[in-house]
Amino acid sequence: MGELSRDAGGPVTSVPALLDRNAKAWPDRTAYREKEFGIWQSWSWAETRSEIRNLARGLLNLGVGPGDFVAIIGANRPHLYWSIPAAQMVGAVPVPVYNDSAAEEMAYVLDHCGARVVIAEDQEQVDKVLEVKAQLPALEHIIYLDPRGMRKYDHTHLHEFTHVQEQGHALRDELTAELDRRAAAITYDDICVMLYTSGTTGKPKGVVLSNRNIIETSKNSAEFDKLGAGEEVLAYLPMAWVGDFIFSIGQAYWTGFCVNCPESVETLATDLREIGPSYYFAPPRIFETQLTNVMIRMEDAGRLKKWLFDRFMAHARKVGGDLLDGRPVGGMDRLKYRLGEFLIYGPLKDTLGLGRVRVGYTAGEAIGPEIFDFYRSLGINLKQLYGQTEASVFITQQPDGEVRSDTVGVASPGVELKIAESGEVFYRSPGVFQSYYKNADSTASTKDAEGWVATGDAGFIEEGSGHLRIIDRAKDVGKMADGSLFAPKYVENKLKFYPNILEAVVFGNGREMCTAFINIDLTAVGNWAERNNIAYSSYQELAGHPQVLETVREHVEAVNRSVAEDEMLSGCPIHRFLILHKELDADDGEMTRTRKVRRKVIEEKFHDLITALYDGTETISTRTEVTYEDGRKGHISATLSICDAAVQPVASKKVAAE
């Protein structure tokens, strides 16, 4: 299927139009798969179209119309993905909402967009919406997908998903003409979707993206990586996240590839292995977790297996990356790599479910060089991209053959880049968002009249390669008391690259020295404790163990050594640190839902601990409020010890002193 047939039947200016095109071009090709009741159920493009149109007629029947907002809350399920074009068809705007939000967070979003209809996955989500319904005057209908436990609810405003579809089907004679009329009326500049950014500061903002934004971006990015209708993707990241929208809706509808939905969160690893996606996206955290699991299991493996693994992995590190990038590699090394592929790499990739990955991306956070190189050396084409909701994802990405762990690549097709004097990165592209919904001030301060958008990140374009390097959030970059550059994220990332460290928060803006909070990784450290016969009953107890403190101190000192080598950032080695008594959590507001640290919240909440880091105290008692998953609150108390870490003399200063 070439470019011509894609555009056959007139210009395609909306997702519903792409749906019609795909159903015509590939009626029998699988569009969606979902594992349910132990087997993969599938829907062809033709079936998908009829499911979506039934739902759309059902929505018409409920009176949903142009300008209405339809919120979609749930995990990745085909039916929920179908709700997106169905809402668009009747002229409404789909708003996917993070399904793990607490009721109050949900209330803010639903109220802000004035959702008239909520399409929820199950009882859990319906309960959350009902809990805050009093605050949502615009809400008229709740449609639920999974009928379990819903029988006893008052159904005046509740509808089962399949019933809405059945009604839509029954009324096909009456409503089809109106549906077609509305679908045909959608223009390239109408709103395609509204996505709420999780926001590291303040309330979430509704990013309005047009059909043009989504379709142009999908087209450009699909061409960049030569994505075709034969790709398989696993949809497992939150539907409310722009990346999932581009991959599972934008690119999927543009290229016509198949979107696979896992059975449940717990079965993800199995489902991934069964599907073997060819195009895969995961945030660095997932790659880290997978690598940690592999390493833990190898520790427990037999002597021979461990020896083989170590030996061949060393070889893979040596030549694997070069082979992938097409650089020259000696004949003997090639042969050895082949053998390794047969004995180790192939089976390992299959176990990870990454055996068929042709294009893999990671983004959202910096990825550790060791982690990145590990996957690449196995022959998995893992690349980095840099993006934002406001850009419909793509700002920069790495072309095949130019992949490195310390850059985020070159400008994506159609994207222009510029670096402001302050060091902040700006971009302009066909994917640039329309506005923040009901927030003209924020729109104006982010996007200028010429269409340039401020990323909020500080970075520079590397000379020679033209690759963009991101240092930190522009607002987090500061100055130490002695005037040297303070870039907390840069140091935090270096810390987080150690498997034992899950999260780190570095302080030091305007102060004499840097200090840090550390969260240990319970899986990695717990496994270490098990192997060394160290008993512990809780995260808190393990985090306070003297040997754990010692290990983390070693990591911090290693990071200090590597920071000292970097000219720009040699001013921020960590002098003192402590291991927090609780994991930083989105439920407590300490992180965003996409697991980015909320610096300000943490500074306020743990101000006593920060004071202790700077005034030389050795131990400190503290009491912290925690929120449980069901919204109840409790307190935990702890006595924490504060450790000193050795700091390398700064290279440049040493020179000056001599």
Added chain:
Amino acid sequence: MSLAEQVLGHERDNEDGGWITADGRQIGAVMMEMKNITLRFGGVVAIKDISFDIRKGEIRAIIGPNGAGKSSMLNVISGFYNPQEGDVFYLGEKRPKMRPYEVARQGIARTFQNIALFEGMSVLDNVMTGRLNHMKAGVLSQALWKGRAEREEIENREKVEKIIDFLEIQNIRKKPVGSLPYGLKKRVELARALAAEPSLLLLDEPMAGMNVEEKEDMSRFILDVNDEFGTTIALIEHDMGVVMDLSDRVVVMDYGKKIGDGTPDEVRNNQDVIDAYLGVAHD
């Protein structure tokens, strides 16, 4: 006067003596009736002249201190013990002396206090064994894997997968039962019992040895099973809080005798029950 009126003070809502609960569930006619049951082991009298009934659609609990005869009672219902005196009526008919598998065929399934699963088999295979009574294909057909055997296997697997989905154990489908933690094994056992599509489900201490969270999960599943499948449930449980929250009616036993029978509230205020649980001063 029907039992509903006597014990619960309910108006007779339905012709069959049933009623509708506060949360809208339909309690129907008497499904199983125990009449003057006495069970002896040699000189030991485990159950003394006990009568009670189980109605269609209800959750009926049997509680009592240790050694009160609760498990013996459940074993009488499941046909494992045959009482020396008294009669068991099931669906209006007097039940003759039966072997446990015959009782199972009548639509009564159970779980065990000390988990009786096949440890070396996967969760899926364990749950599939619950479908045994629904497999009719002959040896030849099974061996050739043609016709009826194949059809039945697909049908049964489908039913089993629905139950696996219902009890949210998809992620352990292929795991050997022996490797699972206790709370999950209990859930697998419930899955196997449900796979038999019972009209009456007997649960022998479904929450013994569980932590609070596991108990909450199990309670929710028991309520969901009752609600979604309309399964009548008789359960034995030590945790009073759980019993009082879950059940529609409660039978209280002590030293083989019935000392109370009624709604949780009535039982809670029954002086004999309080004495049995808290102890009483003997003159």
